Amino acid sequence: MSKTKSSTRHPLLNTSAGDPALFRGLTENRVSRRRFLQAGALAAGCLGMGPFAFAAESTDWEDWWKKQKPSGELVFANWPYYIDVDAHSGKHPSLEKFTAQTGISIKYREVIQNNASFYARIAPVLKAGQATGYDIIVLTSTWQLTELMMQNWLIPLWKEKIPNFYKNASQSVISPSFDKGNRYTVTWQSGFTGIGYNPKLTGRKIDSIEDLWDPDFAGHVGMMSDNTELGSVALLKLGIDPVTSTPDDWEKAAAVLREQKQKGLVRQYYDNSYINALENGDIWISQAWSGDIFQSRAKGFGDLEFVVPKEGAMLWHDNMMIPVGAPNPLSALSWMNFYYTPEIAGMVEDYVNYVCPVPAARDYIAGVLKDPDVANSPLVFPTSDMYSKAHDFYTFKTYAEYQRWNSNFNPVIQG
Amino acid sequence: MFARLRPGRAVAPYLLGLPAWVYLLLFFLIPLASMLALSVATGNPLVGYSYTGHITEFQDAIVRYHRQFLRSFYYGGLSTIITLLLTYPVAYWIAFHGGRHKGTLLFLILLPFAVSFVIRTLAWQFILADRGLVLGQLKSWGIISKRAYILSTQWAVIGGLVYNSLAYYVLPLYVALEKIDRRVVRAANDLYAGPASTFFRVILPLSSPGIFAGFLLVFVTNVGDFVNAQILGGPGTYMVGNVIQDNFFVNQDYPMAAALSSILMLLLMVAIFLYARAFGTETIQEYAA
Numbered sequence: 001m002s003k004t005k006s007s008t009r010h011p012l013l014n015t016s017a018g019d020p021a022l023f024r025g026l027t028e029n030r031v032s033r034r035r036f037l038q039a040g041a042l043a044a045g046c047l048g049m050g051p052f053a054f055a056a057e058s059t060d061w062e063d064w065w066k067k068q069k070p071s072g073e074l075v076f077a078n079w080p081y082y083i084d085v086d087a088h089s090g091k092h093p094s095l096e097k098f099t100a101q102t103g104i105s106i107k108y109r110e111v112i113q114n115n116a117s118f119y120a121r122i123a124p125v126l127k128a129g130q131a132t133g134y135d136i137i138v139l140t141s142t143w144q145l146t147e148l149m150m151q152n153w154l155i156p157l158w159k160e161k162i163p164n165f166y167k168n169a170s171q172s173v174i175s176p177s178f179d180k181g182n183r184y185t186v187t188w189q190s191g192f193t194g195i196g197y198n199p200k201l202t203g204r205k206i207d208s209i210e211d212l213w214d215p216d217f218a219g220h221v222g223m224m225s226d227n228t229e230l231g232s233v234a235l236l237k238l239g240i241d242p243v244t245s246t247p248d249d250w251e252k253a254a255a256v257l258r259e260q261k262q263k264g265l266v267r268q269y270y271d272n273s274y275i276n277a278l279e280n281g282d283i284w285i286s287q288a289w290s291g292d293i294f295q296s297r298a299k300g301f302g303d304l305e306f307v308v309p310k311e312g313a314m315l316w317h318d319n320m321m322i323p324v325g326a327p328n329p330l331s332a333l334s335w336m337n338f339y340y341t342p343e344i345a346g347m348v349e350d351y352v353n354y355v356c357p358v359p360a361a362r363d364y365i366a367g368v369l370k371d372p373d374v375a376n377s378p379l380v381f382p383t384s385d386m387y388s389k390a391h392d393f394y395t396f397k398t399y400a401e402y403q404r405w406n407s408n409f410n411p412v413i414q415g
Numbered sequence: 416m417f418a419r420l421r422p423g424r425a426v427a428p429y430l431l432g433l434p435a436w437v438y439l440l441l442f443f444l445i446p447l448a449s450m451l452a453l454s455v456a457t458g459n460p461l462v463g464y465s466y467t468g469h470i471t472e473f474q475d476a477i478v479r480y481h482r483q484f485l486r487s488f489y490y491g492g493l494s495t496i497i498t499l500l501l502t503y504p505v506a507y508w509i510a511f512h513g514g515r516h517k518g519t520l521l522f523l524i525l526l527p528f529a530v531s532f533v534i535r536t537l538a539w540q541f542i543l544a545d546r547g548l549v550l551g552q553l554k555s556w557g558i559i560s561k562r563a564y565i566l567s568t569q570w571a572v573i574g575g576l577v578y579n580s581l582a583y584y585v586l587p588l589y590v591a592l593e594k595i596d597r598r599v600v601r602a603a604n605d606l607y608a609g610p611a612s613t614f615f616r617v618i619l620p621l622s623s624p625g626i627f628a629g630f631l632l633v634f635v636t637n638v639g640d641f642v643n644a645q646i647l648g649g650p651g652t653y654m655v656g657n658v659i660q661d662n663f664f665v666n667q668d669y670p671m672a673a674a675l676s677s678i679l680m681l682l683l684m685v686a687i688f689l690y691a692r693a694f695g696t697e698t699i700q701e702y703a704a
Contacts, residue, residue, distance in 0.1 A: 114664070218562075219562060269650060280541075413661075415653065
């Protein structure tokens with residue numbers, strides 16, 4: 001969803017690398033008018049263009065993979081603050097380790113701030129049959145990912161080359177509903193969307209989605225502007241599993257959201273800035289991403305609590321994938337395989353603090369990195385109880401469906 | 416010989432204007448044409464969009480988003496008027512009483528604008544936060560309720576628009592006021608016009624080119640703004656700019672985004688035309704002359 005990953009710094013890094021909110025201002029919201037126009041010209045440029053040049057679906061991928069030659073490079077596009085950073089050198093130890101071990105040099109690019117806008121940037125390029133220049137991109141399990149798959153703009157992974165994934169991956173990321181059999185993706189990080197709140201301001205413990213509809217909190221409830229998150233929480237409130245929901249359910253969900261808004265409960269529909277609003281007390285209770293709350297607590301907002309409500313929480317995945325035209329596909333596979341080890345996943349996780357896709361990394365973090373805060377956090381290594389309450393997002397099968405979802409939930413936000 | 420030179424002379428101005436024409440063609444006319452073409456296209460991001468000439472997007476845009484249009488013009492208009500009321504005294508004071516510090520004073524006005532627009536707007540989030548500098552203090556004195564807030568309301572958005580347009584109004588006003596011949600003001604005094612009468616019958620009309628230019632500059636920018644509503648707004652403060660952004664980046668509904676932009680442009684052009692007719696350039700030229 002549209003989160004700046006790990007808005008934040010690691011607890012050990014309290015040497016203020018600048019306010020994260022400022023950083024976010026620099027990266028996330030700055031859709032300048034100029035870029036807006038550029039994108040417009042791009043979109044117009046792809047009008048009436050022919051189908052994509054790669055006939056991806058008809059390719060024998062096994063054969064294709066065998067023909068690829070190893071190269072000494074890897075271009076990795078990721079979200080800001082989404083990988084381990086050495087406090088002194090500012091470099092990324094996990095990446096350096098990879099280079100030392102494989103001889104593959106990595107160009108690490110923090111260019112993804114938002115699923116939709118990143119998709120809007122690469123889609124015209126891919127549509128024109130050109131390469132994005134990236135070997136790995138990281139996107140959330142949501143519509144844009146489905147779209148990339150539907151367009152055949154992803155290279156199916158060569159399973160043989162990523163044995164570590166099958167050896168070490170958490171059950172929650174093997175064959176997820178949005179990519180059955182991990183044909184195209186392996187997870188980078190996961191996270192829960194539950195409720196974040198400040199007990200000092202709410203005056204009581206929170207355990208239910210109903211609390212987001214509590215009139216006592218009028219004007220101080222934060223909801224997400226990401227319409228997938230917004231719609232899903234309303235479905236959970238109604239006791240409907242988003243994965244199997246129908247358009248009729250969506251209408252009902254939109255109705256309860258409208259009611260919530262009309263009663264003046266909602267302070268704002270937030271992008272990732274909800275976390276600042278929670279921190280500074282503008283909102284008392286909000287839809288929230290688990291990792292944000294973890295990091296917020298780590299940097300001194302110890303009052304904030306995260307809860308997986310009794311009705312359930314959403315579990316999202318940010319995934320690594322290889323776009324067609326990737327110049328170094330074999331390097332991409334090497335990295336994916338390399339990442340799925342307790343050591344490397346542990347190094348990354350100890351900094352990033354979302355949900356780790358490699359359960360065994362816990363021992364590495366506790367034993368080698370000696371960071372019990374992270375190792376023992378259910379937000380990073382969730383309990384089976386948390387997983388049992390986790391729901392996947394609805395997977396849109398067609399654009400018409402996606403539009404139908406939008407036409408229900410966008411008017412709530414835009415009103 | 417002269418006969419041979421003449422055509423050259425006639426062409427020269429056009430040649431000099433050529434870079435500007437090429438620039439306009441490349442960066443204004445072509446994008447404008449593609450935007451208009453896109454607005455009458457149909458399809459979806461998966462199959463692509465093709466030109467069909469259907470104007471359904473326009474109807475749809477008005478049906479679905481007329482409230483956001485009205486809101487944008489309301490916010491834009493109100494914020495421009497407030498900006499004018501705030502900046503006129505400032506510009507007046509600098510122009511008439513700034514003395515040798517005029518340059519410094521103008522520089523001070525422009526100084527905050529060296530900081531990124533987004534950062535400055537974000538700063539208001541901190542200033543106006545529920546427990547921030549202003550509200551936190553008022554709450555601790557018990558002047559306002561603990562639940563009270565400004566952020567996420569329309570006043571925060573309008574306030575942000577005003578703040579962000581201050582400099583754009585001060586400058587044209589200053590230029591207009593500065594140009595006023597002081598002898599005219601003295602003449603008014605000589606003819607027994609009081610301060611109020613001098614101001615309303617001499618200075619204000621003479622500064623109208625600045626009022627006019629600044630109004631256009633600020634109004635047009637503010638109506639199309641989306642950053643203030645995004646950062647300072649809440650539920651029910653969506654402006655057309657935000658809707659366009661959503662349709663473009665989130666829904667990838669390019670025709671809808673293009674149709675909305677076209678309508679906005681058209682409405683602004685009509686507004687500007689009516690405005691120019693009412694307070695027209697002719698009147699202004701009269702005063703300026």
